[in-house]
Amino acid sequence: MSERRYDPHEIEPRWQSVWASERTWEVDNEPLEDARTVVAPPSAYVLEMLPYPSGEPHIGHLKTYSVGDAIAHFHRRLGQRVLHPMGYDSFGLPAENHAIKTGVHPRVSTAESIASFQRQFRSWGISIDWSRELATSDPSYYRWTQWIFLELFRAGLAYRREAAVKWCPKDQTVLANEQVDADGRCERCGAIVEVRQLEQWFFRITDYAERLLNDLDTIDWPEHVKTMQRNWIGRSEGAEVTFRCQELAIDYPVFTTRPDTLFGATFFVMAPEHPDVLRLAAGTPNEQAAREYVNTSLKESNEERGNAEKHKTGVPLGRTVTNPVNGEQIPMYVADYVLMEYGTGAIMAVPAHDERDHDFAVTFGLPIRQVIAPADGSEAELPYIGDGVLINSHSDFDGISNREALAAIVSWLDREGKGHASVNYRLRDWLVSRQRYWGCPIPIVHCERCGLVPVPDEQLPVELPEIDDYLPKGRSPLAAAEDWVNTRCPNCDGPAKRETDTMDTFVDSSWYYLRYCDARNESAAWDPSALRQWMPVDQYIGGVEHAILHLMYARFFCKALADLGHLEFEEPFQALFTQGMVTKDGSKMSKSRGNVVSPASIVERVGADTARCYILFVGPPDQDADWSDEGVDGVYRFLGRLWRLAAETADRTAPAQPELSGDAGAEGDDLILLRKAHWAIDKVSGDMRRFAFNTAISAVMELLNDSSRLRESASARTLRFALGTAASLLFPFAPHTSADIYERFTGERVWEQPWPEADEALLERDVYELVCQVNGKVRDRVQASTEASPEQLKELCHAAANVRAHVDGKELVKEIVVPGKLVNLVVR
RNA sequence: GCCCGGGUGGCGGAAAUGGUGAUACGCAGUCGACUUAAAAUCGACGGCCCGCAAGGGCAUGUGGGUUCGAAUCCCACCCCGGGCACCA
DSSP: OOOOOOOHHHHHHHHHHHHHHHTTTOOOOOOHHHHHHTTOOOEEEEEEOOOOOSSSOOHHHHHHHHHHHHHHHHHHHTTOEEEOOOEEOOOSHHHHHHHHHHOOOHHHHHHHHHHHHHHHHHHHTOOOOGGGOEETTSHHHHHHHHHHHHHHHHTTSEEEEEEEEEEETTTTEEEOGGGBOTTSBBTTTOOBOEEEEEEEEEEOGGGGHHHHHHGGGGSBOOHHHHHHHHHHHOEEEEEEEEEEETTTTEEEEEEESOGGGGGGOOEEEEOTTOTTHHHHHTTSTTHHHHHHHHHHHHHSOHHHHHOTTSOOOOEEEEEEEEOTTTOOEEEEEEOTTSOTTSTTSEEEEOTTSOHHHHHHHHHHTOOOOOOEEOTTOOOOOSSOOSOOEEOSSOTTTTTSBHHHHHHHHHHHHHHHTSEEEEEEESOOOEEOEESOSSSOBOOEEEETTTEEEEOOGGGOOOOOOOOSOOOOOSSOGGGGOHHHHEEEOTTTOOEEEEOOOEEOHHHHTTSHHHHGGGTTOSSSSOOHHHHHHHOSBSEEEEEGGGTTHHHHHHHHHHHHHHHTTSOSOSOSBSBEEEEOOEEETTEEOOTTTTOOOOHHHHHHHHOHHHHHHHHHHSSOTTSOEEEOHHHHHHHHHHHHHHHHHHHHHHHHHOSOOSOOOOOTTOOHHHHHHHHHHHHHHHHHHHHHHTTOHHHHHHHHHHHHHHHHHTTTTSOHHHHHHHHHHHHHHHTTTOHHHHHHHHHHHHSSOGGGSOOOOOOHHHHSOSEEEEEEEETTEEEEEEEEETTOOHHHHHHHHHHSHHHHHHHTTSOEEEEEEETTTEEEEEEO
């Protein structure tokens, strides 16, 4: 027999061209009537986060799509119709920055990158329904992004206001809170972010805080991702309490989570951004100092200001407010530890029971009045944050627990009209406007007479104009395209100007999964019946880095669009899987470190099947994995051994026969191998459901090892079954090699075959190795029958030679029998 | 500081619900076969210590505990990774 060589470069393109020419992975939307009358096969929507096309795909992409493709294939073979589409998140800063540097239009460089992604996805053999492909920068897509924007605008969910916003001086654009990292740096370019007052567009995501929080309970997401979202939303229960400044006759409500400590409030603090600060200070001796303080604070970066280690600063305003519970006049301060964006921008300060207020009081020599004492009567060290009983408060409340007092005080405030129970969220409205070119234009016209006027639906899309200069100059580069900017008001036909800001790219990616369901619809963003068929996404796959931003925004879009009557569901992604990062030598791959492994070079060296299997085999896919070229070689050897043994066995058992089955009367090595094959089916099936692809692949390796060991002693038929099964089980990970092997054996296409089922009878054994322990230590092992009674098992154990050596001459205290496992004798 | 994950051989990692000698599978390593040689391939051996062996002792970050039995459960601590961080 001639030596056969495993040649992925021959095998892979051959199968890829079958899938391309037959459009194997395309699925149609069933007409609705059919879905109702015919028993429609169950469907599944398997989706990986769409890539941002910049340069070439990297290893992280390979991992995401290897995971997603395995899931998609598994669902198909379980008999489901699977929607598994692909698209590109093709608006964004990197292409624009590239354009600034090289003059190449972002559309051109993006198109090149997309072509590269397409080529590589095909070369990886990912089972994509290419008929639904989309790019968010394509007018046929962003037309509908604009339509959604206008729907939100008309509903009051998109609005414009002046705001202190995060401004990146390098990228010359506003950033969302979420795009500023922990050090106060721009997520993209790393420059220190500044604060500016600008008119900006926002989405009213805060209206949805409660629902975004509560509905987390209805979806099957990793707990840590839910936790991150919960923290981000940051719900706090408490009360809003009104403090009145008598001199100016102004009420200042504050939010507090601790109304039980109201009697301990000894001063009052406002954020530097608070619009009343200068008015309050005006005419007092502190006017000048307050003004200077506000100015310095506003210039300070968030990084400097947010540092909790920093000692407290502030300036007295020379005014007082009245504490509503006891009528005390307490002094007002302005201090930068109070944030304008949270609560009301003003706080009551209780130095005895709040660390920050305590620091401030110590620095400024303000009174500290303890109003809660530990319930056990011990002396509390201040600030005391814990629970206890009220003291120094009011005879109605002193002595009762602070939890009770909290409720009692809130209802008292409510009755007196001085406050009420309240809930606050950390979540802020989503700033969506960007002063950049390469993004979706905001379809609004500014008319001097009519104000903000939406571009009529039938005039969408508002297409991006051609410009020569992408360089941002503090305003959108679009402002330079005067022919485009100057237009007529759709309302009054008077002269008007187009909005020159573009949308944050997260807007584009907040609804793309809807568009896939009806990607070629030219008269609507989607037809409701198309969504009914596929949505919500059954399994979403992507990196944890999107745990907050993208996943929160997409959820918000669904809820808002559902409220507007466009969707019949409120959660886009029923289940989520987040895969870990791929590192090299323990650190993140990056060009500057020079440790980038390109998927293309791996595929060229060992083929896509090896690359895909390796990345799933190296460890649990939800964890980070370190790339090792030696490990890749190991997987390559495995696929090669499997393919060669299969090819050799197929030659021996030719011609191919469609059915693949074991011998019912198998015995000896045939039975051993048959059992192993069924064990592997059972193991892989379970592992697929748990995303345990690493152990699934190792189970197939075990099956191959046994097949190889028994290649001479087992029958050709059993060997054929074992190896055909191995190919069938490996198909979701190594589709080309598996399809090739399966076809050799059966002449059939493995992707058209149902997922194999394990024969229960072959999973069970009639004899097993009984573990014989003495005092919990294994002393011997004997063959036992599954049928044996506990009494018989005890006897077997007592009879074992090495057990006797440890038991003889000792007192038997206890006997523990675990049928099917072990017997443990306790002796003294 | 708070909230999540994790600590298992030289390495990546296995081990639903406590139950085989924990370390499957792969990598690296050692030895052997084939070869003029190498590569490729195939086969064998690999936790540590004592012992010729049978066997015994010690081993899942550290220290306690629960249990006939703990990588797995409980308590305390140490280390690593991630998220949030003046959110009142």
